Amino acid sequence: MKDYYEKGREIVKKLLDNGYQAFFVGGFVRDFLLGKVISDIDITTNALPKQVQSLFPKTKATGLKYGTITVFEGNHGYEVTTYRTDGDYINHRKPEEVSFSTSLEEDLSRRDFTINAFAMDYEEKVIDLFEGKKDLENHLIRAIGNPDKRFDEDALRILRAFRFVSKLGFAIEKETLNSVERNINLLKEIASERILGELKKIFEGDNQKTAIKVMESTGFGKVFPELDKGLNLLSKKEFVHLTHLEFLALCFYLDESEIPYNWRLSNKDKALINKIIELVTVTENDSYNEMIIYRLGQDIPLMANTVARTLNPDNDQENLIRKIHHELPIRKTCDLAFKGQDILELTSERNAEVIGDIIDDITYMVITRQLPNEYEKLKEFALSLMETKYGKG
């Protein structure tokens, strides 16, 4: 991590040596001041993207439209972005066009919250135009400028406020919080992919519980009625820690609704959510058994269990799921001591479907421990099965 920062300083230095201004900026400086683990380093400069590209040997234009060039040093990537002002906001979202600026002040003013608008120079001197340090000390998330205007420009900032509550455990400052409440309906106009992206981050934070309470109290559930019951339930729980997909599964389960078509989830995530809902339903009154764990592995059952125990703390089957998984006699069909290939060698059966059915039956017997996973025993069972079921041997 030290190396990551030192290499970042070299980038800043090189920009300075070439007559440009350059500062560390945004979330990096915030986390640096908080002494938190650093995820990514952002640098802001008056050098234009082309000038940045020409100074460093390894770069990639990762966000050319917004003036961002990723500079690679060692194994690390650094986002170097030209000072900019955001043009007109369209549909409460980030503008399509931005204009470059020559002023650091302008660049910092376009940022969302005071604690996200620090710049730090090569000597580690922090430039704090919006009293962000005070907010950092008081653990407050405060919009820069007029919060109504800032949320109207870009409603995603409302969710970003929730994200920082969850990540940092800070509170939203009163004026900003009132504005979140007034403007929460603007979220209706944000594309669902973006909402999902922020939800994921909100649920990754250490202070998820605090964020959920704020979301619930500011009317997030009224904007997304399909999430209302889930959010409401979670806001009353002592302890919760769900992923965003577990949260969505919980919500759709409680709402007894299908995944709404306007939630643009990937097919993989949709399938996972549906599987979780199915397992929660199936295991409401029944325990997990070997066959379920054999078919699904333990990860999806564990996710479903997280949802189930949120609904009913008495229904916590985590230990059972782990125990069954640990003790499974086989994990895959190819672990069977007697295989499809053996049927081909020992019998005249050539119908793949029939062979598949026999292997399924053998698997069932082994998984449920009605038979040991031993060649002779399984062979005997298979041959007698073929005789009784299919009249062959």
Ligand code: ATP
């Ligand atoms: P994290 O540690 O969660 O990544 P971050 O502060 O780095 O937090 P990013 O989404 O990576 O957040 O954005 C980097 C910086 O860009 C922010 O700190 C902020 O200054 C600015 N920023 C990002 N999105 C917006 C936005 N929608 N409106 C205004 N400023 C923004």
Ligand code: MG
């Ligand atoms: Mg970041």
